[in-house]
Amino acid sequence: MKNRSIQDIPIAIVGAGNLAYNLAVALYKRGFRIVQVYSRTEKAACELAGQIESTWTTDIEQITPDASIYIVALKDEVLPGLIPRLVKDREKALWVHTAGSIPMNIWKENITRYGVLYPMQTFSKQHEVDFKELSIFIEGSAPEEIQILQAVARSLTKKVYEIDSERRKRLHLAAVFACNFTNHMYTLSSDILKETGIPFDAMLPLIDETARKVHALSPADAQTGPAIRYDKSIINEHIDMLVGKPYLQELYRLISTSINIRNHKS
C-alpha cells in the first residue's frame, strides 16, 4: 500500500462556474480525486464532471457525504443562504469557500472545521489558467485545517500565503482594480476603436506592453499619456469626442483627475 498523500483526500466541488471549473481541473491534473461536482445547472455540472472523471448532481440534498473537503465556489450572494442546506449531514468535513470578499466566519455557526482558499486570478472556461503562476491565499479555523489547505494549495503553486479575512478583502479590492476595472478599460477602448474600422487586434501590442512594463517599473513610474502631462487641450478634445455618452465623459474626466492627484503626490 502506498503512503497516504494529500491527493488521497476525497474532494467535492460545489459550483461549476469559471473558478470552480479551473480549480477542479487543476486539482484533477495534480492527481486529486474529485468525487463529485454540484451545480444548479445540469449542463455545467455534467461538463465539468466529464473533464475530471467525477460524478455530478444538481440537487443539494444529493451532495455526497463521502468527501473530506468541500470546496465551495458559488456566487457570493447565494453562498450565505445555502450554507445550512449544504453542510447538513456533512458537518464533520472541512468546508472552504473561494471568495475574496466573504469572511471565513460565515461558516462558524454551522460547522467547526472550515476555511478559505482564494486563488487570485481571473478565470474563464475558454482559457485554462496555469495555477503555477498564481498566488493562493488561505485561512483556516484551526492549525490542522490550515495545514491541510497549505498542502492542497502548495500542490498547485509555490505562492501560498496565509492571510485573515480583513486583509483578503482588501486584496480582493486591489484585484478588482487590477483585473475587472482594467478589463473594462479594454472594453471601452474596443468600443471606441470599432468606430475607426481598425480591428481590436491592433491594440493588443499596446495592452501587452502596458502589462509588461509593470514587471520592471512601478505602475506610478510607468504612467504615460495626456493626463500625466497635464495636456488639457488633448484631454478636452477627447472628452468632446465622447459626446452623447455622458457617463463616459465623466469617467474620462475622473480617471484623468485621479492620475494627476496620485502621480503628483508621491
Added chain:
Amino acid sequence: MKNRSIQDIPIAIVGAGNLAYNLAVALYKRGFRIVQVYSRTEKAACELAGQIESTWTTDIEQITPDASIYIVALKDEVLPGLIPRLVKDREKALWVHTAGSIPMNIWKENITRYGVLYPMQTFSKQHEVDFKELSIFIEGSAPEEIQILQAVARSLTKKVYEIDSERRKRLHLAAVFACNFTNHMYTLSSDILKETGIPFDAMLPLIDETARKVHALSPADAQTGPAIRYDKSIINEHIDMLVGKPYLQELYRLISTSINIRNHKS
C-alpha cells in the same frame, strides 16, 4: 556604389523623450542614419545621441539643415508654437510628427512636405520596445511623402496603416483607455495592496492573465468581478473600504456602473 535604399535618407530626430528615444534607437538598429538629435535638455540629447552614433544640439537654430526627414516627437502642447522656428531654412525637407491627437495640417501653413508617423505604443527609456510587435499609423501631404513614410515604417513593422487625422485621434482616445487608464488601475491597485503588506509582484499573474484573455475573447466577454454580477453587497463593502478617498469611491462607483451599462446592452 550600392543601390539607394530608404536607410540612406538622413534623418534628424527632434525630441529625446520616451517615444523619440525608442523610435530613434529602433531606426538606428534597422540601419538608418540619424544625423542629429535635438532636445531642450543637454542630458537627454546627449544620452540618445550616444546610443545612435549621432550628433546632438539643444539649440533650435542649430538644428542641422542636412536631414531629408525630420521626425518630431515633442510634447503635444509645445509643438504648434515651435513649428515656425523648427522649419526655418529647412522648408524643403519632409517633416513628420508622431502624435496621436495632433492633426497633420498643423504643418500646412509653413511647409509643403509633411506628414505623421504614429507608433501606437507606450514607451519608456528603461524598457526597449520591440517595434516588430506594434502598429504604425501614417499620413502624408502627398503620395510621394506617403510612400516614403510607408517605407520607413515598414522597415520597423509589417503593421503599417494609412489613416487620416480624424481616425487617428479616435485611435489615440482608444489607446488612452487601453494603456494610460489601464496603467492607472494598476497604480490604484498597488496603492491598495500596500496596506495589506503583500508585494505588488503577487498581482502580476492576474495582470498578465487579464491582458492574455483578450487575445482569445472580446473584452466584453472576458469581464468578471462584482460589477458584472450585480453583487451590490461586495460593491458597497469595497466603496466603504475606500473611505477618506472620495474621488476613489466615486471612481469605483462610476466604473462599476459603466461595466453594467456596457455589458448588459449588447
